[in-house]
Amino acid sequence: MAKIAVLLPREMMVEEVKAIIEEEQLDIGYVKLITTATAVDEARQAMDEGATIIVARGAQAYLIKKYTKVPIVEIKITAQELARLVKRGLKMVDKPYPQVALVGFANMFVDTTYFEEIFDIKRKIYYTKAMEESDEAVRKAVEDGADLIIGGDVINELAAKYQVPSLFFESTKESLQTALHTATSMAYAANMEKEYRAQFETVIDTSESGIIKIDTQMLITNLNRASLDMLGKKEERLIGKSILEVVKDLDGESIKSLLDNQRDIYTTSALLGSQAVMITCVPIRGEEETSGIILNILRITARPGKEAKQYEDVHLQGMYARHVFANFRYKSGKMKPVMERAKNFALSKKPILIQGEVGTEKERFAQAIHNNSPYKAGPYVMVNGSGLTEEEQLKIFFGDPEKKGVRERQGVLATADSGTLLITEVEKLSPVVQQRLFWVVRHGESIRNAVNIKEYYDCRLILTTSIDLQAEVEAGRFRKDLYYLVTALSLQIPPLRERPEDVENLVSGYRDQFVKHYTRYISVPEETIEVLKEYHWPGNGIQLEMFCERLFLGTPKKNVSVEYAKYLLRELYPETEVVAGERKVVVYKHPRAKEIAELLEKHHGNRSAVAKELGISTTTLWRHIKKYEVKDEF
Known part of the structure; x- marks a missing residue:
């Protein structure tokens, strides 16, 4: 039972309280006469002796409440x-x-x-x-x-x-009696709450699921043993830390939307050390507000047959995925839903289709999905059927019994068993391979030969393409059944030109890698970053990464200048057009430069008319002409 201390300013009140306690057989053994000057010290003394609830009144109650954290029952005059x-x-x-x-x-x-x-x-x-x-x-x-x-x-x-x-x-018997009854009820409720919490914590601590409680500031307040085991940390090192710092795969905006009552649940996959987990976040809501969030963390069980030794063998053979979601450097609003969708898709066993232009991060996403999935312990195998005949594709996927090597004899589907098979440029697969692949995806098996000997496969398929697969279906070059089987879980990665924020973030990341690798300090001023953000990057991330390598290696100064960045863009990626049957190099111009040049031609050099049509001032137009190097022949 919670211990009650009664602190009173008059001897008469002390005697009255003792009489009430004796008369009603109340479980209160601490009653003391105090002064206002000693109220706080007396309260702290009572707390040192085990008091968890204090009964006091007036100025004394005010001071105790202000300078201690013990619950107060205030005596009110009736x-x-x-x-x-x-x-x-x-x-x-x-x-x-x-x-x-x-x-x-x-x-x-x-x-x-x-x-x-x-x-x-x-x-x-x-x-x-x-x-x-x-x-x-x-x-x-x-x-x-x-x-x-x-x-x-x-x-x-x-x-x-x-x-x-x-x-x-x-204060006479009436008000004192009321206060004592209130304190006794509080003590009973506190004791029941303590017992309930102890029971609850016992259940939580014996749960195999990791459970973490965070407050409205996203700071960790409680963890159970399973979560500590998953995180590989001690409790004292985690309490008070931001959950986003501890579990890096979590999306801060999604967590905030739970706290702001904008959503009721948030589920995602994550990587804790080498363990893939599923995390379900649910807000703790009272009648009026949300007081925090409970995170339930469930280990994603590896596919059957993959013991630790086999997992080690997979790494030794190089069949593993390097990329994880926590290392992605994206700030663009367009990439956040793609990231969250990918993390959710990782929890499924069904095939995933990743679409995006050449150079987008399709393969990186495939690797991160594998590492967040139940197939993480298995092999990660990549294959591309482009440039191969139908017979060669069949042998690659389903094996060639004439080959001596185990992998070649079995085929990539068998090699990727209990793991992930990434098929790039899936549109290049022949109709026969598409049909057999459909059967594998749909039924987990394939007929090996004419006498119906079957092979059984258990692997997650991830397919990528850089073209409009639906157009291929309409043209009859891609099977409808396979298309509908793989497009339910599909990701569309937007091109780099639509997310300039990511250009800035990626350049920063490449610069850090360069400095670390070459031990040569390079800085990229904001105006140079703006030039790179304005370029259209038809080769997307691959082009940007290789351009940055050349940019940092070749820059004559520590600060990469705007002029050097523009020069290198023109040298490496000149645009061409056919003039009189002959292809000629065209210096790259920003779309805004082309637009201004065309309007200057249209209005015969009248800058006021051009500015009016663009909806900008003539001063801004002048700055744009200079910035985008527009030639004004008028």
């Missing part, structure tokens, strides 16, 4: 007790229609609206919010003409200073 005081005070004043001032903390008073009518007095109340306001409140009451002041110890001392009659807020 209407009946206050009425007795007023009646006593009228005899002291002996004056018709006297002015009675009630001075003290609001928590001490009950409703006295009808006292003026009952006692034929003028009633005024002076509330104080802090001890420091007591002197001012009494002074104001005196200035207002108070004939009698009723309050606590401090108020009575101040009233005597101003030579105004006063009475002490006397």
Whole structure:
């Protein structure tokens, strides 16, 4: 049972409380007479002796509440007790229609609206919010003409200073009894809550799922043993840390949307060390607000047949995926939903289609999905059927019995068993291979030869393409059944030209890699970054990465200049056009430059007319002409 301490300012009140405790057999053994000056020290002494709830009143309750963290039950003066005081005070004043001032903390008073009518007095109340306001409140009451002041110890001392009659807020059996009953109920509830929490924590700690509780600031407040085991950390090193720092695969905006009541649940996959997990986040919501989030972390079980030794063999053979979601450097709003969708798809065993232009991060996504999936312990195998005959494709996928090597004899589907098979440029597969692949995806098996000997496969397929696969279906070059089988879980990676924020972030990452690898410091000013962001990067991430390598290696200065970046873009990626049957190099121009040049031609060099059509000022137009190197022949 929670221990109750009763701290009181008058001996009479102490005796009354002891009588109530004895009469009602209450489990309260700590009752003490204190002064306002010693209230906080006495409260701390009571807490040191085990008190978890304190009963006090007035200024003493205020001070204890302010300087300690123990729950307080405040003794309130009842209407009946206050009425007795007023009646006593009228005899002291002996004056018709006297002015009675009630001075003290609001928590001490009950409703006295009808006292003026009952006692034929003028009633005024002076509330104080802090001890420091007591002197001012009494002074104001005196200035207002108070004939009698009723309050606590401090108020009575101040009233005597101003030579105004006063009475002490006397708490009798009624108010004391109410406070003791309230404290006893609180103690019972606290004890029940303690027992419930102990039971709950026992259940949580014996759970195989990791459970983490975070507050509204996304800081960790509680963890169970399973989560500590998954994270490989000690509790004291995690409490108070941001969950986004501890579990890097979590999306901060999704967590915030739970706290802001914009969504009810957030599920994703993640990588904790080398363990792939599924995380379900659910908000803790009361009647009015969300107080935090519970994260339930479930280990993603590896596919059957992949023991630790086999997992080690996979790595030794080089059939593993290097990339993980935590290392992706994306800031673009267009990439965030793609990332979250990919993490969710990793939890499924069904095939995934990743679409995007040449040079987009399709293969990186495939590797990260594998590492967040139930197939993580298995091999990660990549194959491309482009440039191969149908027979060669069949042998690659389903094996060639004439080959001596185990992999060649079995084929990549068997090699990727219990793991992931990435098929790039899937549109290049022949109709026969597409048909057999459909059967594998749909039924997990393939007929090996004419006598219906079957091969069984258990691997996750990830397919990538740089073209519109639906157009291939409509043209009859890609099977409809396979298309509909793989497009439910599809990712569309936007090109780099649509996400300039990522260009800036990627350049920063490549620069850091360069500095570390070559031990040569290079900086990329903001104006140079802007030039790179404005380029259209038809080769996407691959082109940008290789361009940055050349840019950093070739720059003559530590600061990569705008001029050098523009020069290198023109040298490496010149645009060409056919003129009179002959292909000629065209210096790359930003789309804005082309637009301005065409409008200058249209308006015969009238810059005011061009600015008006563009919706900008002539000053801005002049800056754009200079920035984009527009030749103005007018």
